[in-house]
Amino acid sequence: MKRESDSISEHDIGSKYFCRFLFSGEAKNLKLVIEESTIGGDWKLFVNNVEIKKWVRQRFFDCNNKVADVSYAIKEGSTPTLNIIKIETRGLEHGLKEVPYLCGVFTCEYRYSHNSFPFLKGATGNVLLENLLPWDIIGYPTFSGTATYEREFELTEAQELYLDLGRVEDIADVKLDGSQIKILPWPPYACCLGKVSSGKHHLNIAVTNATANRTRAARLTAGLLGPVKLFRM
Numbered sequence: 001m002k003r004e005s006d007s008i009s010e011h012d013i014g015s016k017y018f019c020r021f022l023f024s025g026e027a028k029n030l031k032l033v034i035e036e037s038t039i040g041g042d043w044k045l046f047v048n049n050v051e052i053k054k055w056v057r058q059r060f061f062d063c064n065n066k067v068a069d070v071s072y073a074i075k076e077g078s079t080p081t082l083n084i085i086k087i088e089t090r091g092l093e094h095g096l097k098e099v100p101y102l103c104g105v106f107t108c109e110y111r112y113s114h115n116s117f118p119f120l121k122g123a124t125g126n127v128l129l130e131n132l133l134p135w136d137i138i139g140y141p142t143f144s145g146t147a148t149y150e151r152e153f154e155l156t157e158a159q160e161l162y163l164d165l166g167r168v169e170d171i172a173d174v175k176l177d178g179s180q181i182k183i184l185p186w187p188p189y190a191c192c193l194g195k196v197s198s199g200k201h202h203l204n205i206a207v208t209n210a211t212a213n214r215t216r217a218a219r220l221t222a223g224l225l226g227p228v229k230l231f232r233m
Contacts, residue, residue, distance in 0.1 A: 014090035022080035023106075025122030030071045030104035032085075036064045039087060041094025046086045047073035060103070061214075071104075080119055107139025132226040134169075135209070136219055144214035149205040149224050155198045160233035165189040166226040168207060175204040192233070 032045070032052065039045075045052045050073040058067040075081045085102075089095055107121050127138060135143055163181075165172055168189040174181040182191040209222035 014088065015095055017087040017089075017096050019085040019100075021083055021118045021120055023074055023076055023083050023120045023122070024078065024080045025076060025106070027071045027074035027076045027122055028105060030069070030074055030102065030106070031060075032068050032070050033060045033101040033103050034066050035062075035098050036066065038096070038098040038100060039089055039094075040097055041089050041091035043087060043089040043094070045100075046088075048075055048083055049086075061101075070102075076122065082117075108141065109139050132224055132228070134225065135222045141219045142214055143222070144209055144211045146206050146208045147223065149207065151203045152200060153203065153230070154200045155196060158195055158197050161193040161196050162231040162233050163191055163193055163203075164229045164231065165205065165224060166228055168224055169220070169222045170210055171208045172224065173206040173208075175206070177202050178204075 032047075034055075045068075047070045052068045052070055052073065055066045055068045058065055060067055075083050085100075087096060087100075105123050107123050109119050110116060111119055121139070123139075129138070135141070135147070163174065165174075165184070166189065168184065168187075170185075172184040172189055174184065174191055174193075176193055176196070181193055184191060205224055205228075207222075207224045210220060212218050213220045213222060
C-alpha cells in the first residue's frame, strides 16, 4: 500500500483500501503492524475476507505499534496464490493515513518490475547462494540486522592465511572454527587468519547493516558482496 494523500471528507459514507500480493511456501509468524494513527475513524481489516480482530500493543518499530498475527488467514501453497488485504473505514476523519507493514520471514520480489503484484515466498532463513548478491536482489530489500555466511575449506598442510572479503555493507565479524578473528567495521575488509592447521575448517562471516534500512525502508545496498579471496602468506 503506497503512502498517498487521501481526499476524504467527514461526509463520505466510507472508503475501502486493497493490497494484493502472491504468496507461496509456508506462512509462519506473519504479522501486520500498524501505527495507532494509521487508520482514522471506525475501521475493519480483513485478510482474504477473514476479519483480523486480535490486535495487541507491541513495541515493533516504536511504542505506538499495534500488531496482529495473520498467518492463519494467508493462502499458501506450492504455487503463487493471490492474497488480498482489505481495509474498510467510515465515520469522522476516516481513511488510511499511513502504510501498514506485513512483517515476517519471507522474501519479496517484483518479477515484472513494479507493474505487477509482489511475489512473496515463505523462507526458512537459510539461503544457498551460487553468487554473492546484495540482500535486496535475493528478496530482503528492507532487512536490517545480521546475516551469517558460512563456508568450509580443507588444507593439506598448515599455512599462514590472509582473508580478503572485498566489498562489505556494512560491518563484518570474522570467525574461524568458532573463534573470533576480527571485527571489520570499515575498508579494507581484510585480516590475517594466522597459522591454520591442516584439515577441515569452518569460516563464518557475520555481516550487519544499518538500522535505517528497516526504519526508513531505504533499500540500501547491504551484504557480503566480495569477491572473497583466501591467500597463502
